[in-house]
Amino acid sequence: MLINQAQAAAETAVEAAAEAGHAVANGAVHHVPFYQDTTFFVAVAFVLFFVFFGKKLFAAMASSLDDRAQKIKDQIEEATRLREEAQELLASYEKKQHEALKEAANIVKAAKDEAERLSVEAAEQLDASLKRAERLAKDRIAQAEVQAIAEVRTLAINIAMEATQRVLEQDVSATKADALIDTAIKNMEGKLH
Numbered sequence: 001m002l003i004n005q006a007q008a009a010a011e012t013a014v015e016a017a018a019e020a021g022h023a024v025a026n027g028a029v030h031h032v033p034f035y036q037d038t039t040f041f042v043a044v045a046f047v048l049f050f051v052f053f054g055k056k057l058f059a060a061m062a063s064s065l066d067d068r069a070q071k072i073k074d075q076i077e078e079a080t081r082l083r084e085e086a087q088e089l090l091a092s093y094e095k096k097q098h099e100a101l102k103e104a105a106n107i108v109k110a111a112k113d114e115a116e117r118l119s120v121e122a123a124e125q126l127d128a129s130l131k132r133a134e135r136l137a138k139d140r141i142a143q144a145e146v147q148a149i150a151e152v153r154t155l156a157i158n159i160a161m162e163a164t165q166r167v168l169e170q171d172v173s174a175t176k177a178d179a180l181i182d183t184a185i186k187n188m189e190g191k192l193h
Contacts, residue, residue, distance in 0.1 A: 012042060
């Protein structure tokens with residue numbers, strides 16, 4: 001409001017000065033004592049206005065400018081603080097992202113290592129199982145061979161005994177048979193001790 005009054009007074013003073021300038025240019029100047037001239041009163045009013053209201057006007061303008069400067073300064077500080085917080089947040093998120101990527105890489109590496117270990121372990125188990133199966137098959141074959149050999153021997157002994165019995169029954173006489181039995185008994189006495 002004070003600013004508007006000051007502007008109005010200044011405009012009035014400018015108009016009065018313009019009228020005085022026209023009057024001087026046209027040569028229509030009357031010599032009037034200065035205290036009766038309106039220009040003098042306008043100038044005195046202008047000076048008195050600034051003397052009485054100048055301090056308040058300048059204080060209000062200075063206060064308004066100071067408030068505005070403080071608001072701008074506060075806004076700049078707030079913007080700077082927000083920028084710093086945003087940079088810290090960005091750095092924090094970049095760090096978390098880097099750590100997450102590193103952890104993901106470690107998980108993938110661990111999974112690959114585990115898969116490789118399981119593959120090696122499965123191969124070893126398969127190899128051991130095949131060796132065990134081969135050993136069992138060889139043992140069964142060896143047992144079958146031993147059993148077949150035993151059966152063949154038993155059969156050969158039985159056949160030889162039967163053949164011997166037939167030959168003895170047909171070709172050996174009773175006296176000759178007694179002599180063979182006595183010889184066999186004598187041979188056994190040396191083998192039993």
